[in-house]
Amino acid sequence: MVFTKNDNTLFGLCARWVARKALPSPSVDTYAKILLPLALTQPYTYRVPDRLAGALQVGCRVLVPLGVRKRYAGLVVGLTDEAPAAHLKVRDIIDVLDSRPVLFDEQVKFWQWIAFYYMCTMGEVMKTALPAGLKLEGEVRIRKNPGFIDESDLTSDEQRLLNLLPDRKAMRLSDFPEIGGITTVFPLVKSLMERRAIEVEEHLTRAFRPAIMRCVRLSASLCAPEALTATLNILKRAPKQQSLLLSYVGMADAMTAVAAHNPAALKEVEVARLLDETDSSHTILKALAGRGVLEVYTVEKSRLGFDAQQPTVGLPDLSPAQQQALDELHQALADRDICLLHGITSSGKTEVYQRLIDETLARGEQVLFLVPEIALTTQLMQRLAKVFGGRLGVYHSGFPDSERVELWRRQCSDNPYPLILGARSALFLPFRKLGLIVVDEEHDASYKQQEPAPRYVARDAALVLARLSGAKVVLGSATPSVESYHHARSGKYGLVELRERYGGKALPKIVVEDVADLKYRRMMPSVFSPRLLDELKQALHNGEQAILFQNRRGYAPTLQCNRCGWTPHCERCDVPLTVHQHNGLLLCHYCGATYQMPVACPKCGHTELRDRGFGTEKVEEAVVNSFAEARVARMDLDTTRKRTAYDEIIRQFSAGEKNVLIGTQMVTKGLDFDKVRVVGILSADQAINAPDFRAYERAFQLMTQVAGRAGRKGEQGLVVLQTHQAKLPLIRQIVENDYAGMYEEQIAEREQYVYPPYCRLIVVYVRHSREDLCVGASNWLAELLRPHFGTQLLGPDRPLVGRVHSLYIRKILLKVLPQQQTAAVRQVLWMARKALSGHALYKRVDVFFDVDPQ
Numbered sequence: 043m044v045f046t047k048n049d050n051t052l053f054g055l056c057a058r059w060v061a062r063k064a065l066p067s068p069s070v071d072t073y074a075k076i077l078l079p080l081a082l083t084q085p086y087t088y089r090v091p092d093r094l095a096g097a098l099q100v101g102c103r104v105l106v107p108l109g110v111r112k113r114y115a116g117l118v119v120g121l122t123d124e125a126p127a128a129h130l131k132v133r134d135i136i137d138v139l140d141s142r143p144v145l146f147d148e149q150v151k152f153w154q155w156i157a158f159y160y161m162c163t164m165g166e167v168m169k170t171a172l173p174a175g176l177k178l179e180g181e182v183r184i185r186k187n188p189g190f191i192d193e194s195d196l197t198s199d200e201q202r203l204l205n206l207l208p209d210r211k212a213m214r215l216s217d218f219p220e221i222g223g224i225t226t227v228f229p230l231v232k233s234l235m236e237r238r239a240i241e242v243e244e245h246l247t248r249a250f251r252p253a254i255m256r257c258v259r260l261s262a263s264l265c266a267p268e269a270l271t272a273t274l275n276i277l278k279r280a281p282k283q284q285s286l287l288l289s290y291v292g293m294a295d296a297m298t299a300v301a302a303h304n305p306a307a308l309k310e311v312e313v314a315r316l317l318d319e320t321d322s323s324h325t326i327l328k329a330l331a332g333r334g335v336l337e338v339y340t341v342e343k344s345r346l347g348f349d350a351q352q353p354t355v356g357l358p359d360l361s362p363a364q365q366q367a368l369d370e371l372h373q374a375l376a377d378r379d380i381c382l383l384h385g386i387t388s389s390g391k392t393e394v395y396q397r398l399i400d401e402t403l404a405r406g407e408q409v410l411f412l413v414p415e416i417a418l419t420t421q422l423m424q425r426l427a428k429v430f431g432g433r434l435g436v437y438h439s440g441f442p443d444s445e446r447v448e449l450w451r452r453q454c455s456d457n458p459y460p461l462i463l464g465a466r467s468a469l470f471l472p473f474r475k476l477g478l479i480v481v482d483e484e485h486d487a488s489y490k491q492q493e494p495a496p497r498y499v500a501r502d503a504a505l506v507l508a509r510l511s512g513a514k515v516v517l518g519s520a521t522p523s524v525e526s527y528h529h530a531r532s533g534k535y536g537l538v539e540l541r542e543r544y545g546g547k548a549l550p551k552i553v554v555e556d557v558a559d560l561k562y563r564r565m566m567p568s569v570f571s572p573r574l575l576d577e578l579k580q581a582l583h584n585g586e587q588a589i590l591f592q593n594r595r596g597y598a599p600t601l602q603c604n605r606c607g608w609t610p611h612c613e614r615c616d617v618p619l620t621v622h623q624h625n626g627l628l629l630c631h632y633c634g635a636t637y638q639m640p641v642a643c644p645k646c647g648h649t650e651l652r653d654r655g656f657g658t659e660k661v662e663e664a665v666v667n668s669f670a671e672a673r674v675a676r677m678d679l680d681t682t683r684k685r686t687a688y689d690e691i692i693r694q695f696s697a698g699e700k701n702v703l704i705g706t707q708m709v710t711k712g713l714d715f716d717k718v719r720v721v722g723i724l725s726a727d728q729a730i731n732a733p734d735f736r737a738y739e740r741a742f743q744l745m746t747q748v749a750g751r752a753g754r755k756g757e758q759g760l761v762v763l764q765t766h767q768a769k770l771p772l773i774r775q776i777v778e779n780d781y782a783g784m785y786e787e788q789i790a791e792r793e794q795y796v797y798p799p800y801c802r803l804i805v806v807y808v809r810h811s812r813e814d815l816c817v818g819a820s821n822w823l824a825e826l827l828r829p830h831f832g833t834q835l836l837g838p839d840r841p842l843v844g845r846v847h848s849l850y851i852r853k854i855l856l857k858v859l860p861q862q863q864t865a866a867v868r869q870v871l872w873m874a875r876k877a878l879s880g881h882a883l884y885k886r887v888d889v890f891f892d893v894d895p896q
């Protein structure tokens with residue numbers, strides 16, 4: 043080699059790479075397959091420079107060049123001695139970013155399966171799988187290490203470069219060559235990195251927060267109104283200190299604490315946040331600390347797990363029925379990998395899971411407990427924490443990214459949490475020795491990721507992850523999906539049924555109110571039927587509670603002109619706008635656009651516009667108008683945007699501060715209250731009439747889950763179900779809790795019309811801002827595909843909402859039969875997409891696939 047091996051600066055590496063091109067390719071080189079967070083179909087191959095050879099493992103992140111100047115952080119997904127084809131120019135890896143893998147072999151295989159099956163790229167899987175802090179999306183950015191102080195032995199060039207870096211901001215590596223006339227910037231960056239004077243900023247938007255947090259608080263001696271006022275007066279001569287103190291007072295909500303002479307009431311304020319938000323410096327804070335006004339202290343902060351928590355209760359004693367279910371689960375899992383636990387609401391499935399979890403942990407294996415939406419599972423989290431204490435870790439999409447990174451790193455360490463509770467993204471966490479996956483509420487549609495790709499179904503992906511890891515799976519539900527129940531019936535999965543409620547609690551009684559008939563008899567002046575009105579009155583009178591379910595947020599789904607029938611629509615989407623009373627706006631539920639409420643019809647000028655239908659806001663209004671003693675809590679997307687709002691609503695209702703809970707499908711999930719006299723389903727019709735082959739199944743699941751919330755300690759709860767379609771067999775099935783009846787009817791229809799589980803669906807979506815191109819491209823694609831799939835190909839069709847965000851949408855539906863090869867089908871689809879991208883007219887049309895739409 044021309045350049046010395048010791049020249050390990052980036053510049054040296056680049057120079058060596060240039061030199062290598064002239065030399066015959068050395069045979070002993072190692073090459074790495076690097077996955078980049080880009081929508082590329084294949085990982086790229088890079089050479090591992092000799093000096094990194096020992097340090098590199100599959101699952102580590104590396105810094106690589108791409109194009110002329112770009113640098114990316116990629117993930118090593120394979121290592122090989124095999125040299126790539128001679129005509130390929132292979133470049134060198136610049137550096138290794140992790141000393142130990144952030145991912146294990148199984149995860150890489152899992153990602154590959156997801157990309158293959160759900161028809162997306164590995165880069166897209168990587169983007170979904172990794173928390174932002176590990177992802178290094180875009181180009182690598184570096185910044186000053188705030189902890190680096192000793193600048194004494196830096197060379198003058200290093201010092202110059204360091205000075206070029208802004209104080210708190212990061213800078214793209216590729217931007218450096220253009221600044222300050224420093225031509226040999228890479229060697230400087232590298233050596234500064236080695237000295238830890240600079241660091242790679244791990245992600246672009248949010249600050250990385252370490253587990254140890256530095257916080258600041260008001261000195262206890264100043265926690266009195268006079269003392270604080272005096273201090274603020276003294277600080278008049280030091281305005282920067284005064285302003286910092288004032289900011290602190292605001293952030294810590296200190297006035298309340300000071301008024302009460304209670305330092306314990308001061309809210310915790312992080313130093314970094316305080317300085318950031320007030321644009322102050324450490325010096326000013328130090329000055330205030332020096333004066334004894336503020337104190338800086340450190341706290342260990344982690345909301346990921348319950349490390350400090352000891353289990354407070356032992357494992358539950360099982361009822362005979364639960365014990366039998368557990369025994370049957372053992373048997374089923376002895377010769378199968380998957381078992382469905384069908385247990386009616388409140389049968390105590392959680393208690394059975396806890397036993398299985400405990401047994402798995404005792405074998406030294408890990409458990410993943412998946413729930414559809416973690417934000418809605420506070421009660422479950424607390425139940426698990428009581429039993430498993432510090433062994434429980436939680437992977438919560440609502441947590442700051444830095445905490446997710448922390449949990450991720452912990453799972454890679456030698457001391458991972460053995461039990462993880464999480465939503466679908468927890469599937470991507472690294473597990474060392476996964477023994478069991480519990481998929482709770484396996485029927486729930488939230489297990490599907492709709493946007494962006496990978497559009498995966500976490501329940502199904504869990505089965506694959508388990509197979510790759512040699513783990514068992516328990517799917518649990520009171521209302522299993524028709525597909526899972528079919529697999530259980532046909533023997534592919536084990537099947538265990540738990541048919542009685544724990545503690546002899548009776549199932550709620552469901553009465554049907556025929557709204558069509560009541561309206562005909564003019565007995566529905568409001569959204570409440572006479573029976574529901576009466577039950578609500580009784581409940582409030584007796585100091586009991588009620589839950590009202592309406593799966594629509596907002597005040598009313600549409601507004602209509604009383605004279606000409608005009609209805610306002612979104613300008614960018616083909617949907618009517620929803621009326622939101624609390625802010626007096628019209629809202630598009632598809633793109634979020636807001637519009638002013640019109641005072642008159644733009645078409646005919648008529649000023650009488652009335653709202654049609656009703657959402658949760660209108661229900662709230664109706665309750666407040668009808669019952670003076672009602673204390674209403676409303677739970678829908680609009681009232682739970684803040685992270686803590688959901689928990690607060692649950693707390694208020696549990697504590698009896700509120701006596702009526704109104705909500706969308708959020709109220710159906712995992713809640714357990716004991717003073718609910720009546721549950722009102724205000725309209726079952728929307729769910730029943732949904733234009734989807736799963737509509738009846740979903741309606742059954744939804745109504746049954748809501749109904750399960752009714753019941754007081756020791757007494758049968760009541761459910762009033764309002765519908766226009768009281769005669770439908772489905773309504774009888776819901777009333778009688780006849781899951782088997784619903785299943786038999788649905789599975790027969792699925793077989794007859796060939797829908798899952800008798801086939802698998804793939805939807806090809808075609809999207810463009812011009813309708814003619816969208817339609818033309820979808821027709822062109824369909825004609826290209828039809829010879830391959832014949833009558834299994836349906837469409838192209840205009841979906842229910844044919845335009846969203848100003849993009850027109852068409853879809854082609856493909857039914858893949860069981861005997862067809864998964865890979866072959868996908869290859870045809872990919873080729874068709876490729877062909878379209880070469881089409882003169884349609885090449886800019888966006889095409890993507892949705893496998894197993896839910």
Ligand code: ADP
Binds near residue numbers: 544
């Ligand atoms: P499911 O998840 O099947 O709807 P849960 O597991 O939430 O039912 O159980 C319903 C209620 O019954 C919970 O309050 C739970 O604590 C209680 N419960 C169930 N099984 C037991 C048991 N073996 N010991 C004590 N309490 C139980």
Ligand code: ZN
Binds near residue numbers: 603606608644645647
């Ligand atoms: Zn009009």
Ligand code: ZN
Binds near residue numbers: 613614635847
């Ligand atoms: Zn819109």
